[in-house]
Amino acid sequence: MTNERFRVRVTKDHLVFSAAHFITFAGNICERLHGHNWRVAAEVAGALDENYYVFDFIALRDELQAIVDELDHRVLLPTGHAEIKVVAGNREVEATFQERRWVFPREDCILLPVENTTAELIARWIGRRLEDVVHQKAGAPVESIRVDVEENFGQWATCEMSL
Numbered sequence: 443m444t445n446e447r448f449r450v451r452v453t454k455d456h457l458v459f460s461a462a463h464f465i466t467f468a469g470n471i472c473e474r475l476h477g478h479n480w481r482v483a484a485e486v487a488g489a490l491d492e493n494y495y496v497f498d499f500i501a502l503r504d505e506l507q508a509i510v511d512e513l514d515h516r517v518l519l520p521t522g523h524a525e526i527k528v529v530a531g532n533r534e535v536e537a538t539f540q541e542r543r544w545v546f547p548r549e550d551c552i553l554l555p556v557e558n559t560t561a562e563l564i565a566r567w568i569g570r571r572l573e574d575v576v577h578q579k580a581g582a583p584v585e586s587i588r589v590d591v592e593e594n595f596g597q598w599a600t601c602e603m604s605l
């Protein structure tokens with residue numbers, strides 16, 4: 443038995459995406475469309491591999507960057523929301539909430555399979571995307587992945603998933 447635990451963490455000035463969204467809260471309050479510069483960090487915990495790595499943080503950084511690039515300069519729309527209905531056509535995406543309606547160019551949108559585009563659920567979505575890659579590339583058993591998303595200065599949400 444050992445009391446040592448290892449983890450790697452990546453955060454960079456360029457692991458940031460600028461994206462628009464709106465959420466609902468307190469039942470039926472729906473925000474106006476607005477944007478944030480979302481900062482992202484990721485952490486992997488587990489055993490050491492033959493390189494004495496938990497996970498290659500260059501690989502982790504590059505995977506996270508690819509996800510961040512997908513989200514950058516987009517409108518984030520939830521496809522799992524109970525009341526925000528999102529319908530994607532070939533050229534446009536229509537979102538409706540009660541009497542309100544937004545229409546965006548299709549290529550400007552990212553449709554996320556989440557119930558609300560909160561920082562928490564964006565962190566979970568990013569974590570699930572990283573999970574596949576971490577499984578494929580890890581050289582030793584991985585215990586957990588943690589993703590932190592900062593929506594505004596000093597306002598972070600975290601999703602940690604045990605693998």
Ligand SMILES: Nc1nc2c(c(=O)[nH]1)N=C([C@H](O)[C@H](O)COP(=O)(O)OP(=O)(O)OP(=O)(O)O)CN2
Binds near residue numbers: 473559560561597599
């Ligand atoms: N736990 C969470 N709390 C809140 C979330 C969230 O995702 N998780 N999200 C929001 C809203 O999206 C809100 O728009 C946050 O934006 P922010 O700009 O930080 O809020 P302000 O209205 O205070 O804007 P200022 O520009 O700072 O005045 C709320 N809570």
